[in-house]
Amino acid sequence: MKSGPFAFVRTTTFRLALVYSVLFALFSAALLGYLFQATVGAMRTEAKARLESEFRTLAVAWNTGGPRRLEQSLLERSLVQVRDFTYQFETAEGEVIVGDMPYMPVEKAMPIGVVRSVTFEVERPLSDRAPEITKIEGRITTLGDGSVLLVGIKMDERLRLVGRVTQAVATAAPIGVLLALLGGFFSARYAAGRAEALTRTAEAVMRGDLSQRADVHGSGDEFDRLAEHLNAMLSRLEELMSTTRHAGESIAHDLRSPLSRLRNRLEVTLRGPIDEMTARETLNQTVDEVDKVLATFNAILRLSRVNAGAEGRLQRLDLSELADEMAELFEPAGEAAGLTFSSDIQPDLVTQGDRALLAQAISNILDNAIKYTPSGGRIQFSALSHEETVEIRVEDTGPGIPDADLERVKERFVRLDDARTQAGSGLGLALVEAVADLHQGQFTLMPGHGLDTKPGLIVALVLPKDI
Amino acid sequence: MRVLVIEDDLEHADFIEKVLCEAGHDVETVEDGDSGLVRAREDSFDALVVDRMLPRKPGLQLVEEFRNGGGTTPALFLSALSDVNNRVEGLKVGADDYLAKPFAPEELVARVEALGRRQIQGEPPVTKLKVGELEMDLLARKVTRADQRIDLQPREFKLLEFLMRHAGQTVTRTMLLEKVWNYHFDPQTNVIDVHISRLRAKIDKEFDQQLLQTVRGAGYCLQA
Structure with missing residues (x-):
């Protein structure tokens, strides 16, 4: 919108105000x-009515007693001093x-019996x-004789009042209109100004x-509320934009390494003598690398879909049953890794959840625990009930995560140094976080209780309880 | 097995054809949904491999019409859409399995072969399975090998049942996780391998002949 001192004239608010x-x-x-x-008109009407009545009374006096009686009535009246009236006979x-x-305010030759009004x-x-x-x-009339x-x-008095009322009205009306x-x-200018400020913010945002x-x-x-909502929306957008930008950069980074490795290997193979053995080996390695890239792509896609809420349908879910199944699925893998895997699953934990996504999330947590806990350690898998929430908790006796990194590991592609050597896309915990968000739950990593000599790690997925 | 592949991406179709031919199957390829439905109806195939996104008739509609017309040939969906809802949609219209792209060739072969085995009409429900000297009584929930009783956990029983029903075929880890545990994701750790080795310890350990084989790069095969 074009601004200027009179820009508000075009606004809806101004038109409404007008x-x-x-x-x-x-x-x-x-x-x-x-x-x-109501005042002046009524006063006139009343004055005329009184005049009429007085005139009639005197006419009756004339009719009943002639000039004498009339004269007497008039004299009596002048004695009583009825201030309003004035008489001339x-x-x-x-x-x-x-x-x-x-003087008489009328020419003499009036026919007998005719009453005229005079002012x-x-x-x-x-x-x-x-x-x-x-x-x-x-009222003036010519009598019989x-x-x-x-x-x-x-x-006079009435007219003065009329004058005052007229004056008051004449003064008040323009002042009222002006006000x-x-x-x-x-x-209008205030509202237009506030709206204009919001417009300017929106324009700045549009410019990037x-x-x-x-x-x-x-x-x-309401303008404050609108501004607050606009600001909240902008914060959310900014956060999403930054996540997306960050994710985009990470994706590029994460895919560039395997792709350049791939390219180098092919390049080296092409330069050397190619017999069937080397060709086969190179191609096999190529297939493996491409599979990894594809797996990462799939993980990114899945994560984006969960983040966007495009995947996952929440329905009543027996979390205890799911936890039992996951414990049963992972327990042998834990034992095979030389770990003591124990589970404590409280019965009848119910939440609103998506079975497949929660299974994936729990699997990611358990995968990590098994991967990072050294042989001889312990993994405690629990499903707990709280007042308003249910919790999946995995505690291990691994090396733990430094406090400074506890939040960071949940981000996409963040892999701590010692994890670089391990297989994995760096998206596992990001997916757990996304699944937790989708369920309006919370995903937390905490330092462990140091059950063994190693600090250990506690991973908690807390979900709202379904009543 | 005679397999009808309905896939419009020629390079992809070529790949599928090659993989299935190598595994010893006859393959016919059709490039669009309309002709796919016509061919599936006029000839008797052992399995259909259907891409979800096809010109002229989408895969979902093709399978739905085929089933509504009384067609019983088992069908496998191939799709780049891989979330659970897509899978459920596919199974709802009458497909028997669902494989997300990209897939390993072994995975495709294993799944197509698993489909073929199901196609036996009017057969009374099986109550006993037998692979060599390994026997399973589904009603008594009893497993014996060479008349020696083998005790299995419920999940191990289910796992062995699936392997025995697909005896002689390669089954992949993903298939096992899907069919035995009903989960659709790729665990990063070797969870399935560990379950298999526990099962192997129970059924093979004291015998010379190893029935449960590992197929390198693909999965497992139970074979006498």
């Missing part, structure tokens, strides 16, 4: 509008009977400050730098 800001703004506007309507000739308005302002001069202007909403009645309700947009903008890691901010949010 949509939400707009929605928020619309919602705020609607809310404010409703509030305005004039004769047909314009003479004021009751009221203090400076007007009254200016009342004040000595010490600017004249007071009063807004009035009124030609006199004119005006009932007004002062709207929504700002919030959207910043959250597997050591790149995404930043984890520590807030534990």
Whole structure:
């Protein structure tokens, strides 16, 4: 993605933030509008209703008692000081009977019985400050004898309130919209920034730098989780890549020696005189060498397949039975090598396992024990039960392995110096490790108990117990 | 034995043919799955050697169709795919044995010959085996040589039974590990050899004639 100060504009997060800001703004506007309507509108309606009712009351006074009664009602009202209302009662000739308005806000010639609504302002001069202007909403009518009645309700207070509400709405709405947009903008920029950082990590990895890691901010949010998972994935990938690279180099190295030996032998044979004897001998040796190379290839292939999880099907397996069989298979070979081979196999050990692979793994361990334990030594083969695991354990009285090499011997093609002379591909323990991984078990080499004079070695294959 | 080899890699087919011919068998070679199935059906062979990857009809399908059509000729799969699952697949469609490439020529001969021996139709189940003066009673689980009782461990009994059933044939170490122990891997140590020498000590030690022979570079052969 192209970066730049406004690159985040193209991100999904930004668009979402924009949509939400707009929605928020619309919602705020609607809310404010409703509030305005609910307060101001209701106030107007109420004022008009009161005006209407007052006007009707006075109309009743006129109807029942004529000008006298009306005048009296008006006087009573001015005494009670109903602050909202204002009245003007004039004769047909314009003479004021009751009221203090400076003028009638309407031309005189109104037909009798017609009621008109009027809105007007009254200016009342004040000595010490600017004249007071009063807004009035009124009803005006010409009565039967030609006199004119005006009932007004002062709207000032209400209008001030309306003004304040309007002002509040007018101020709040843009601020709300602005805040929504700002919030959207910043959250979008934050999210886009985090996503962009992840993208940059991925790009660096794509360019081949597997050591790149995404930043984890520590807030534990979804970006952190994503970054953590990405990092875990990268670590695993890096590990696999390095194993593969290492294995590739080792394979090349391990196959180069037998192949060059082979080539040299053929070369030497070709240079000398070739009689049937030499030809036959050379070819026999060639076949042996090629067989070794092929065996190594097969072992590599098998190891890769087990590592990749392409081989092996886990099912309920009686490990005791398998261990019994392996003990029975290997015991004579141990005896033949001049070793005391004893086994201690606890019954009914059950695990989830692949019989063929476990047999191969145990066979590799026992092969090693028999190969490296000098004649006269002992091999103790046990199958043990623990709380949550079962264990295959082989202890010998051989020379053991220096502590520094205990982990290393599990790697592919690692062969300790004294093992170089022995037959073997250097893949035996790597396969045991792969089989252990496949079973979610553990493969450990430990210094032995020194049962004899030699330090000895303990090899343990620990597998989860199947309940 | 008449053996039909179905293998598309000509060099490989040539090798197989040569090896089997040398061992004294008649070999016919076919290069693709379709013609292989046709030949297997129209002629009576003693054994089929089938490559798994064949043009026009894969080996698995060939053997499956052959068996579904009532063909009983024993079949051996040859394949570069060698893990246990592949082997199980092969045996499931009706093959009798499975040999991973690359293989030693002796291994191929031994396995093909072991197949041929099985092909006897309508024979009542064997209860007694006899090789020279060595006798095995499968029901009483008793072994005698020159009427002298020989005590064997269960596994030794099984091992001897397999050797006696294939008397006169060479059997390889891998075959023994597969058929007697039911394991499919190559142990690096001489586990099988040691079992054989224990057995030999029990059946041959006190006699002049050695019945259990070692075949150099190949395996073992029990022969009177």
